[in-house]
Amino acid sequence: MCIGANQPGGPRRCSADAAARCSRTGRAANHAAAYADALSAESVYDTEHLELLELQRKAVMGETLTAAEQAQLRAGAQPPASAIPDGSEFGRDYAAEYPKHRQDMIDAGFAPSTLAEYASSEDAAEAAYEEWRDDQFEEEMQASYREWTADTASGYYLRRQRSDELDQAREHAATLDVDEARAVLDERAQSAEHQQLLKARDYAHAAEHDAERGWEAAKTSTNIETVSAARDSLHDAHCDRLIADDDLNAYANESAQYAARVSELSTPPAYSGTTIGDSINIGTHVPGSEAELRARQDGIPGTHIGAAAGVKDPNNPHTATSAKLSAINAVTDDDISRAHLAHTQHTGREGRAAAWEHTTAADFAAANPGLSVQSTPGIWRNSERPWQQAELTAVTSSDGNTPDGALIVKHATANDGYGADIPPHVRAEAANALDATGLKHADIAVNIDGHTYRQYRIHADEPLTGLTQPATMPELREKLDNRWNSWQTEKTNPPQPAHNDGTFTWTKAPRAESGHAKNRATAAELAAYRGISTAQAHEMISAEVASGRSADDAVRSLYKSYNPAADTRRRFVVADIETNSLSAGRGEIIQTGAVVMNGQGKVVERIDELHGIDARTARTIGTGAKDVHRINYQDIHGKPPFAQSQAKTRLQELLSDPNTTMVAHNASFERQYFAANGVSADRVIDTMTLSRRFDHNSTGARLADFTAAHGVEYRDAHNAFKDAHMTARALLGFWRDQHK
Numbered sequence: 001m002c003i004g005a006n007q008p009g010g011p012r013r014c015s016a017d018a019a020a021r022c023s024r025t026g027r028a029a030n031h032a033a034a035y036a037d038a039l040s041a042e043s044v045y046d047t048e049h050l051e052l053l054e055l056q057r058k059a060v061m062g063e064t065l066t067a068a069e070q071a072q073l074r075a076g077a078q079p080p081a082s083a084i085p086d087g088s089e090f091g092r093d094y095a096a097e098y099p100k101h102r103q104d105m106i107d108a109g110f111a112p113s114t115l116a117e118y119a120s121s122e123d124a125a126e127a128a129y130e131e132w133r134d135d136q137f138e139e140e141m142q143a144s145y146r147e148w149t150a151d152t153a154s155g156y157y158l159r160r161q162r163s164d165e166l167d168q169a170r171e172h173a174a175t176l177d178v179d180e181a182r183a184v185l186d187e188r189a190q191s192a193e194h195q196q197l198l199k200a201r202d203y204a205h206a207a208e209h210d211a212e213r214g215w216e217a218a219k220t221s222t223n224i225e226t227v228s229a230a231r232d233s234l235h236d237a238h239c240d241r242l243i244a245d246d247d248l249n250a251y252a253n254e255s256a257q258y259a260a261r262v263s264e265l266s267t268p269p270a271y272s273g274t275t276i277g278d279s280i281n282i283g284t285h286v287p288g289s290e291a292e293l294r295a296r297q298d299g300i301p302g303t304h305i306g307a308a309a310g311v312k313d314p315n316n317p318h319t320a321t322s323a324k325l326s327a328i329n330a331v332t333d334d335d336i337s338r339a340h341l342a343h344t345q346h347t348g349r350e351g352r353a354a355a356w357e358h359t360t361a362a363d364f365a366a367a368n369p370g371l372s373v374q375s376t377p378g379i380w381r382n383s384e385r386p387w388q389q390a391e392l393t394a395v396t397s398s399d400g401n402t403p404d405g406a407l408i409v410k411h412a413t414a415n416d417g418y419g420a421d422i423p424p425h426v427r428a429e430a431a432n433a434l435d436a437t438g439l440k441h442a443d444i445a446v447n448i449d450g451h452t453y454r455q456y457r458i459h460a461d462e463p464l465t466g467l468t469q470p471a472t473m474p475e476l477r478e479k480l481d482n483r484w485n486s487w488q489t490e491k492t493n494p495p496q497p498a499h500n501d502g503t504f505t506w507t508k509a510p511r512a513e514s515g516h517a518k519n520r521a522t523a524a525e526l527a528a529y530r531g532i533s534t535a536q537a538h539e540m541i542s543a544e545v546a547s548g549r550s551a552d553d554a555v556r557s558l559y560k561s562y563n564p565a566a567d568t569r570r571r572f573v574v575a576d577i578e579t580n581s582l583s584a585g586r587g588e589i590i591q592t593g594a595v596v597m598n599g600q601g602k603v604v605e606r607i608d609e610l611h612g613i614d615a616r617t618a619r620t621i622g623t624g625a626k627d628v629h630r631i632n633y634q635d636i637h638g639k640p641p642f643a644q645s646q647a648k649t650r651l652q653e654l655l656s657d658p659n660t661t662m663v664a665h666n667a668s669f670e671r672q673y674f675a676a677n678g679v680s681a682d683r684v685i686d687t688m689t690l691s692r693r694f695d696h697n698s699t700g701a702r703l704a705d706f707t708a709a710h711g712v713e714y715r716d717a718h719n720a721f722k723d724a725h726m727t728a729r730a731l732l733g734f735w736r737d738q739h740k
Contacts, residue, residue: 094119150637155619162250166347169254176258178265185258185359188251189451197248198414198449204237204244205415211237215585219672224680231585231676238586239616246620249348255450256346256355263358268365271374271395275383276403277438279390284378287354288343293331295379299389300327300484302408306428308483309476311466315417316425327484328491353411356447360409361393363453364445371396373407382436385477387484390433396443406433406442418446422456424466428473434460435473497699502692504555506545522555528661528683530562531570559694560738564599571604572597572685573654574663574728575670576720578631580613580624584672588613590623590631592647593721595728596654599735603728608721609647612639629718642677651679661685665703665727687727690734703727710734 098115105112113121151157173181188194211234218230274281285292300308304323306316318326342351358375365373375394382388395403408430410418417423422430422444430442444456463470506522507515519538527537537558544554564570575594581587589611596605613623613636623631642648651674654660660683664670667686674681691701695709704714707726710733716722 094122146638147634150634153615153618153637154622154633158619162253166253166257166345169257170346173257173261176261178262181258181261181265185255185262185450188255188258194251194255194451197244197251201241201244201248202414204241208234208237208241212585219585219676224675224678227675228678234585235588235614239614242620243616252352252450253347256352259352259359259450260346260355262362263355266362267358268361268373268375268394271376271403273403276376276380276392276395278384279380279382279437281378282381288336288339288341290331290336293335293339296389297327297331299379299381299387300480301379302390302429302432303425305432305480306425306464306466308480309428309464309467310479311424311428311464313417313424313466315415315423318425324487324490327487356411356450357393357409360411360445360447360453361407363447364407364409364443364455367453367455368396368443371398371405372400374403380436385436385481387481388432388436390436392433392437393445395439404440406430406437406439408433408442408444410444410446412446412448414449414452416448418448418454421465422446422458424464427458427462428464428466430458431460431462431464431473434458435477500692500694500696500698500701502689502694502696503552504693506541506551506555508545525686525689526555526558528685529559531567531659531661531683556693563739564735565601567599569659570599571654571657571660572599572663572728572731573651573660574724574731575607575651575674576664576723576727577670577673578629578718578720579673580617580621584669584676587624587673588617589642589673589677590636591629591720592642592645592651593719593724594647594651595721595724597728601728601732606721607647607650609645610636610639611642611645611647612636613641629720648677648679655679655681658683663687663727663731665706665723685731687731687734694734694738703730706730706734710737 095115098118101118102112173184176184211230215230215234218226221227282298283291283295285295300323304318304326306313307318307320307323310320339350342348343354345351346355361373361375365371373394373396376392378391380390380392382390390406392406393409394407396405396407397403398405408426410426412418421427426444430444433439434442439460441457441459444458446454446456448454461472463472464476504522505518507519510516510519519541520534523534523537523541526541527534530537540558541555544557545551547554549557564572573594573596575592577589577593578591579587579589590613591611592607592609594605594607595603596607597603610631613633618633618637622633623629623636626632655662662671662681662683663685665687667684667688671681671684687703687706688701691698691706691709695701695706698705698709703723703726704717707714707730710730712726712730712733714726
């Protein structure tokens with residue numbers, strides 16, 4: 001039965017449809033459906049029940065509720081007194097029921113109760129049942145309401161709305177011819193909404209860039225207020241930038257549907273040859289397919305060539321490491337799924353680029369009527385250098401027959417570095433295409449933000465930019481050939497992990513500042529471990545070294561000679577955190593775990609707390625790497641952020657005690673995050689450093705390696721409290737091993 005099907009205020013769906021269409025709130029929708037069926041069967045559709053059911057439906061579908069409606073939804077329906085017939089509180093005729101009850105009691109061998117006693121006990125039972133049913137209903141309603149508010153805050157309903165609008169744009173684009181699709185595309189590019197979104201994006205990026213400079217200058221300060229203030233400024237600017245990007249990307253994804261239609265209907269004629277100069281075609285694959293991804297692993301793609309050659313470019317999405325990993329790691333189902341989705345849905349950066357490719361190529365052809373343009377799908381490989389691959393949009397010809405130029409199309413944003421020149425990594429890609437094919441020049445046609453067209457030309461003899469020493473592609477061949485060979489060796493014979501071999505360094509009479517800095521670092525680590533001042537640690541190390549011991553032996557002996565179990569004044573706070581970003585300046589702590597213990601390992605306090613996040617990050621990046629820490633937004637919705645948490649207050653109290661030392665694995669991460677959020681940790685033991693220096697039988701310094709080396713099973717990783725607990729137990733094992 002449909003509720004309010006003809007009422008104003010938005011779509012009205014029946015309860016069964018609500019259950020089918022709203023998967024994430026399916027439990028609430030099913031409850032609404034069951035409640036509607038029950039009401040229908042009992043024929044008690046009074047006004048209050050109908051209003052409540054409509055409010056349930058609105059909550060399930062994500063529609064906005066007023067404060068009064070929210071209060072009514074939480075209160076639930078109360079049956080009117082007039083619905084209860086005369087005779088008893090619950091409408092039963094106890095006088096008619098009593099004779100049977102009396103006889104049943106006699107037959108069972110019990111003394112029968114009086115009519116008054118029977119009525120009283122039955123009323124009590126009915127009242128208890130009603131109370132239980134009301135509590136169950138109230139609990140389910142509150143759970144549904146909490147789920148609705150969490151979904152709303154996390155942007156779930158906004159994403160659903162945008163997904164629907166994207167589908168509509170895709171369906172509409174499919175009905176248009178090329179001129180109609182181009183007209184819609186031009187209209188969207190020049191619309192007031194698009195211009196406003198671009199301005200908001202540009203302002204947000206500039207503000208974040210300024211805030212980042214402030215953070216970089218302040219993050220190493222010893223003044224905790226300075227660090228925290230700089231973090232607050234960067235985090236606020238970062239959140240604004242996330243929202244600006246998210247809104248613009250949603251608009252750009254819709255525009256890409258029309259760009260894809262124009263590309264589909266205006267693809268240049270295909271180049272018919274199987275060679276382009278010195279290169280051969282090694283196959284044309286469905287864009288985004290597994291075959292295409294695997295073919296790219298047979299060489300260094302042009303998009304990775306800059307990183308592989310050592311080109312420095314802040315706008316390059318790839319690094320030398322990511323380029324290597326893309327070449328040697330197996331293609332996964334997730335890789336295939338992401339690529340397929342991008343190329344079929346035309347969403348995201350990669351998908352939008354594919355959608356715009358031939359639309360921009362058509363713009364290039366229109367701007368250069370003296371050139372013929374022929375599309376060149378597939379991958380082209382140099383005939384002498386198997387690692388050298390090129391992916392061109394098209395080849396160009398000034399005589400209409402022989403290719404003499406390459407066309408590379410890019411889709412970019414205003415922040416991608418296309419100004420008077422192209423970004424260094426794009427120049428490397430174009431130079432690689434020329435070197436692979438032997439063509440004379442390459443044209444780079446760029447569509448910026450869906451509304452600005454630019455084109456550039458480079459020649460084969462031009463050096464690459466972004467290198468320490470300028471060089472042309474022919475001059476870089478040997479370097480790239482060696483790099484490719486090393487990657488292939490690593491792919492077929494993966495290097496075995498090396499054992500930890502960390503040692504302690506100490507310069508007896510340092511002259512250079514670097515020597516003094518190393519000594520200070522060594523002394524500070526020992527000071528934190530032994531619970532003494534850095535000056536005292538410095539004196540102890542100097543004395544041991546002066547006695548003739550090597551630096552490593554001297555420092556190592558000072559670790560082994562200290563027994564925390566005998567130091568009754570000390571307390572250790574073993575801490576771990578989970579965050580939604582690796583950047584302490586931008587991210588938020590979403591879980592804090594800590595174990596407070598003495599040197600004998602007696603645990604005196606535990607901290608395990610989840611924290612809420614900013615509403616702007618809730619609807620964009622959410623809790624971050626959910627596949628790692630398994631914390632969903634629903635887990636933290638409504639909880640105070642770390643800044644207002646009991647965990648922060650308690651950590652500040654604990655770590656302000658000079659006899660308390662913080663312990664963490666990879667402690668620089670926790671220490672930076674705590675400092676960014678106003679918690680100072682002056683004395684810190686890093687168990688990762690201990691692992692590298694002492695666990696020489698281990699082949700790594702991860703927390704799993706440290707725990708394994710000291711007899712602790714590593715389970716339920718990346719839960720902050722459980723990680724802290726395992727670290728504490730492994731530290732006790734480390735202390736025990738030092739005094740065997």
